[in-house]
Amino acid sequence: MNTDRPDESGGHDGSPRGPSVDRRRFLAGSAALIAHGSARLVFGAPPADVIEGDPMRTPGSPARPHGDRSPFEASVRSGGGSHSLTPLEHLHGIVTPSSLHFERHHNGVPAIHPSRHRLLIHGSVDRPLIFTMNELQRFPSVSRHAFIECAGNSRPAWLEAQDLTVQELHGLTSTSEWTGVKLSTLLEATGVRPEAAWMLAEGSDAAGLTRSVPLTEDVLSEAVVCYGQNGEALRPEQGYPLRLLLPGLEGNINVKWLRRLKLGPAPFMTRWETSKYTDLMPDGMAYQFSLVMEAKSVITSPCGRQQIHPGFHEIRGLAWSGRGRVRKVEVSVDAGRTWQQAQLQEPVISKCHTRFRFPWRWNGQEAILQSRCIDETGYRQPSREALVKVRGIHSSYHYHGIQSWKIERDGLVRNVDA
Amino acid sequence: MDSCETSMPKRWLLGVVLLLIAGCVMQGRSTHEQTGALGLGRPASPDEIRAWNIDANPTGEGLPPGQGTAAGGAAVYASKCARCHGPTGVEGPMDRLVGGQHTLASTSPIKTVGSYWPYATTLYDYIYRAMPFDAPQSLTADEVYAVIAWLLHQNGIIDADAVIDAHTLPQIHMPNRHGFVPDPRPDVPSP
Numbered sequence: 311m312n313t314d315r316p317d318e319s320g321g322h323d324g325s326p327r328g329p330s331v332d333r334r335r336f337l338a339g340s341a342a343l344i345a346h347g348s349a350r351l352v353f354g355a356p357p358a359d360v361i362e363g364d365p366m367r368t369p370g371s372p373a374r375p376h377g378d379r380s381p382f383e384a385s386v387r388s389g390g391g392s393h394s395l396t397p398l399e400h401l402h403g404i405v406t407p408s409s410l411h412f413e414r415h416h417n418g419v420p421a422i423h424p425s426r427h428r429l430l431i432h433g434s435v436d437r438p439l440i441f442t443m444n445e446l447q448r449f450p451s452v453s454r455h456a457f458i459e460c461a462g463n464s465r466p467a468w469l470e471a472q473d474l475t476v477q478e479l480h481g482l483t484s485t486s487e488w489t490g491v492k493l494s495t496l497l498e499a500t501g502v503r504p505e506a507a508w509m510l511a512e513g514s515d516a517a518g519l520t521r522s523v524p525l526t527e528d529v530l531s532e533a534v535v536c537y538g539q540n541g542e543a544l545r546p547e548q549g550y551p552l553r554l555l556l557p558g559l560e561g562n563i564n565v566k567w568l569r570r571l572k573l574g575p576a577p578f579m580t581r582w583e584t585s586k587y588t589d590l591m592p593d594g595m596a597y598q599f600s601l602v603m604e605a606k607s608v609i610t611s612p613c614g615r616q617q618i619h620p621g622f623h624e625i626r627g628l629a630w631s632g633r634g635r636v637r638k639v640e641v642s643v644d645a646g647r648t649w650q651q652a653q654l655q656e657p658v659i660s661k662c663h664t665r666f667r668f669p670w671r672w673n674g675q676e677a678i679l680q681s682r683c684i685d686e687t688g689y690r691q692p693s694r695e696a697l698v699k700v701r702g703i704h705s706s707y708h709y710h711g712i713q714s715w716k717i718e719r720d721g722l723v724r725n726v727d728a
Numbered sequence: 729m730d731s732c733e734t735s736m737p738k739r740w741l742l743g744v745v746l747l748l749i750a751g752c753v754m755q756g757r758s759t760h761e762q763t764g765a766l767g768l769g770r771p772a773s774p775d776e777i778r779a780w781n782i783d784a785n786p787t788g789e790g791l792p793p794g795q796g797t798a799a800g801g802a803a804v805y806a807s808k809c810a811r812c813h814g815p816t817g818v819e820g821p822m823d824r825l826v827g828g829q830h831t832l833a834s835t836s837p838i839k840t841v842g843s844y845w846p847y848a849t850t851l852y853d854y855i856y857r858a859m860p861f862d863a864p865q866s867l868t869a870d871e872v873y874a875v876i877a878w879l880l881h882q883n884g885i886i887d888a889d890a891v892i893d894a895h896t897l898p899q900i901h902m903p904n905r906h907g908f909v910p911d912p913r914p915d916v917p918s919p
Contacts, residue, residue, distance in 0.1 A: 432760040439769035499764030518857035578785045581854035594833030620814040
């Protein structure tokens with residue numbers, strides 16, 4: 311039984327206005343988490359070439375031209391081949407380090423020299439134009455944070471719960487600051503003919519990936535042709551040197567290695583919007599151009615296959631919506647019987663990962679932790695049960711049901727259906 | 729008189745200035761006409777557009793000259809496709825291409841070219857640009873048309889001797905042509 315009302319009973323430790331935290335128990339709990347929890351995955355033994363001993367008594371290393379993370383940090387993307395997943399459980403804040411941004415490509419990552427790369431805009435335009443990278447970077451620029459989530463993220467969740475981590479289940483979503491030139495600025499240069507309602511975006515990878523983009527008001531006001539990511543050039547696996555950013559829309563349509571935009575009156579019906587990325591319903595019909603990624607959230611700590619110990623834990627997670635800002639995140643520690651409001655960490659940005667926090671004390675009893683996102687349109691993330699009831703289990707894409715993590719008595723955290 | 733003597737060079741100067749302004753305006757207009765207000769980018773020539781414009785859409789636009797039949801397609805399929813999609817398009821290991829009709833509403837839906845793809849033109853667009861996986865854009869137009877004919881015949885959509893070309897391909901009615909609805913979401917009731 312779900313309820314919208316925050317829990318008023320005071321029966322759950324660690325509500326946002328709950329009792330102050332016993333510092334000693336908190337420190338003990340944190341130490342235990344580091345010693346026994348998932349932290350083991352991050353803090354491995356120091357590499358042999360690292361100087362041991364008191365860093366105050368030994369000069370440190372000199373400046374270097376290109377920095378890397380500490381040798382004690384070992385968090386990596388999982389997967390391989392045509393995709394890799396972001397280790398969401400190891401991230402702080404809302405930005406995904408570029409080196410940990412998830413990957414999905416359909417015939418490898420091309421190596422493209424920027425001096426040879428061109429963007430052609432043609433079709434239903436007044437002036438078909440070709441742009442060099444240098445010219446694109448001379449246009450008035452914009453920059454914004456946005457999440458990109460693969461439409462196939464959380465695919466295992468359609469099926470019966472498997473013993474997976476949050477990375478394995480939900481790691482095909484990442485957030486970056488994206489920099490480039492607005493699509494509308496480029497279309498001002500080419501002029502747009504009245505019949506133009508769709509735009510084919512084509513990548514210059516070996517898949518020649520193409521998607522039809524509806525030229526809606528939203529798309530025209532928000533789409534960016536990007537060359538920058540988190541303060542530097544795009545990473546190769548994110549489309550270097552040029553990609554399309556369509557904030558809030560499924561990852562696949564944010565075409566990477568962008569080489570061509572062709573405007574026309576109708577969708578082009580590419581393989582990627584017919585055979586793939588369409589949602590098969592139980593009645594045999596399929597949703598097409600279901601592009602928006604709906605409101606979603608997931609608790610990233612504690613999460614699947616970690617082990618926790620009794621005491622204080624800050625429940626942490628990420629929430630996002632392709633329809634705008636996250637208005638609210640609610641957390642349940644009793645399998646959805648009661649819900650309490652989590653604290654949203656600033657900044658809260660439209661169509662961007664938003665971090666939430668909820669203080670909690672684990673008493674050693676079985677518990678099921680859940681979160682649900684409510685976005686600025688009032689849309690509330692549904693339970694897995696409600697989602698499957700409407701869409702069945704064969705739609706493959708656009709899963710956004712509530713994630714349940716069960717804490718077993720021994721502190722092991724497991725992915726469950728609840 | 730003095731004023732007349734000085735008026736000639738002044739007029740001349742004014743004329744030059746006006747010409748310069750007009751020249752600038754015209755220059756500006758022609759730049760704008762060619763590349764937009766900021767003058768960035770350069771006009772794409774018809775030849776350049778032709779070379780880049782490799783897509784084909786359901787109207788048939790973009791389909792090149794050439795043709796093929798299932799008989800010719802069998803050889804192309806065997807040498808270029810069967811390794812990944814299986815000898816008859818059913819076995820895999822990569823995407824199954826044949827069969828699966830009338831399974832979409834079942835508990836084990838099978839999505840193939842024959843059971844799921846709504847447009848036959850997508851076959852040309854996709855096979856030419858992306859297949860074979862290790863040599864995209866290496867097939868000739870005739871080879872692509874032929875392998876499409878083979879696939880459509882294997883799926884029971886066309887006869888063995890049907891000729892597939894730029895004219896016939898857009899007219900193929902795919903079994904699942906009306907199997908799609910525009911995005912109806914939000915579709916799940918709020919808790």
